Amino acid sequence: MNDGIVDLRSDTVTRPSPGMRRAMAEAEVDDDVLGKDPTADRLERRVAALLGKEASLFFPSGTQANQAAVILHTRPGTEAVCEAESHVFHYEYADAAWLAGVQLHPVASERGALTARDVAAAIRPGDRHHPVTTLVCVENTHNMHGGSVVPMPVMQAIQALARERSLPVHLDGARLWNAAAAAGVSLADVSSCADTVTVCLSKGLGCPIGSLLAGPSGLIADAWSVRKRLGGGMRQVGILAAAGLWALDHNLEGLRADHERARWLARECDDMEGLRADVPDTNIVMIHLEREDLDEEAVASELEARGVRILPVGPGRLRAVTHLDVDDQGIEHCLETLSQVVA
Numbered sequence: 001m002n003d004g005i006v007d008l009r010s011d012t013v014t015r016p017s018p019g020m021r022r023a024m025a026e027a028e029v030d031d032d033v034l035g036k037d038p039t040a041d042r043l044e045r046r047v048a049a050l051l052g053k054e055a056s057l058f059f060p061s062g063t064q065a066n067q068a069a070v071i072l073h074t075r076p077g078t079e080a081v082c083e084a085e086s087h088v089f090h091y092e093y094a095d096a097a098w099l100a101g102v103q104l105h106p107v108a109s110e111r112g113a114l115t116a117r118d119v120a121a122a123i124r125p126g127d128r129h130h131p132v133t134t135l136v137c138v139e140n141t142h143n144m145h146g147g148s149v150v151p152m153p154v155m156q157a158i159q160a161l162a163r164e165r166s167l168p169v170h171l172d173g174a175r176l177w178n179a180a181a182a183a184g185v186s187l188a189d190v191s192s193c194a195d196t197v198t199v200c201l202s203k204g205l206g207c208p209i210g211s212l213l214a215g216p217s218g219l220i221a222d223a224w225s226v227r228k229r230l231g232g233g234m235r236q237v238g239i240l241a242a243a244g245l246w247a248l249d250h251n252l253e254g255l256r257a258d259h260e261r262a263r264w265l266a267r268e269c270d271d272m273e274g275l276r277a278d279v280p281d282t283n284i285v286m287i288h289l290e291r292e293d294l295d296e297e298a299v300a301s302e303l304e305a306r307g308v309r310i311l312p313v314g315p316g317r318l319r320a321v322t323h324l325d326v327d328d329q330g331i332e333h334c335l336e337t338l339s340q341v342v343a
């Protein structure tokens, strides 16, 4: 809880803890555009090792890391297959078209998990009438499908298909931490299903800023130039990287508790008259308003007036995300307030 408010809009609303702030203040830094900032270098090596990749590069945002991957894997006038509700398709401002000159080919799925069969059907036949498919994008966990985890066998099948067709796979793992914790597998296991992976330190791990793109060292060396072109080169970036290193040491463990609180929140919401909630795999709860008289904007603003923040995400739908600044007391307060508002 911050300032007496339970903020469940996103796991990006966290504030750096005193320990994280101390680590940032004490970070050893240098100009990362002129050479290598030593703390950023440590973080990049550590994340690459965690993800089982040769190298990684720090980016200011997940959007920029994802779009760098699209630019690196494709060429203008080609097509990338992605899930229909994915971040890369809906929430990156048509950057794939704008920056990479690439058309996205969105494919609808059950719970955010494209199957190899879906992907196979979307890959262009390679004749003279269609664009050429150059990339497959997967999102895990899947944000708009309520933080759903793409099962490992599904990830592996997509990778096998992509290899067979000589296509790279990019994994938008903004919340890969949650995916691995929920599936009980290592970060490297999930990452091994893709050529490049984006991870965000600013989601779930409590950092103020920061994402990384990991992959083969040659490609990540090229990613440096793409990042520069996109205006993402930063100077004493070790101050941000120090927050990331601190988070990896202290905040990965807490994810399971976030997932439990999300399940608790969903269960109780589902029991309230007028509400339905999907059982979450991780930390994102999708709440459906089932009564005609309930409007998502009105419910959200009534909650806000009583100190609870939840995000309206479409007609009759609210999203509540658990994170390290929401404890049991916060969930209790949210449930109590929600039942008053709905009543």
Ligand SMILES: Cc1ncc(COP(=O)(O)O)c(C=O)c1O
Pocket (backbone or CB within 6 Å): 060, 061, 062, 063, 064, 066, 087, 088, 139, 141, 142, 143, 172, 174, 175, 200, 202, 211
């Ligand atoms: C799945 C997913 N990918 C990428 C991003 C983009 O991250 P950023 O907000 O740092 O650009 C988000 C942000 O919410 C996300 O949920």
